């Protein structure tokens with residue numbers, strides 16, 4: 001590679017790095033389920049881990065009513081994607097109270113669901129409870 005080509009390649013790399021660094025921090029986290037910390041149960045407002053999110057360190061949350069995403073919007077009946085980063089199986093329920101008859105989906109440890117619609121529970125979840133307690 002002659003010197004001119006090397007300079008052009010380096011300029012291209014510098015330009016790409018500059019673009020990445022210029023992206024807003026929130027956009028860098030959009031769509032990344034691993035913003036959910038180990039041990040937590042995370043819920044997102046939109047599919048594929050987008051929109052407002054919340055991290056629960058409780059294995060049991062009996063009512064999402066009165067709980068909010070990091071963008072200040074209500075969690076209850078709006079969750080579209082989830083990540084169970086706890087070491088327990090977590091049941092997610094259509095209604096508050098975690099009644100077994102309201103079970104929508106049981107999620108194994110380390111498992112995420114990008115589209116709750118495929119389980120019939122998009123924008124319907126209202127509580128979760130560890131299946132291991």
Ligand SMILES: [Ca+2]
Pocket residue numbers: 044045046047078079080123
């Ligand atoms: Ca939603």
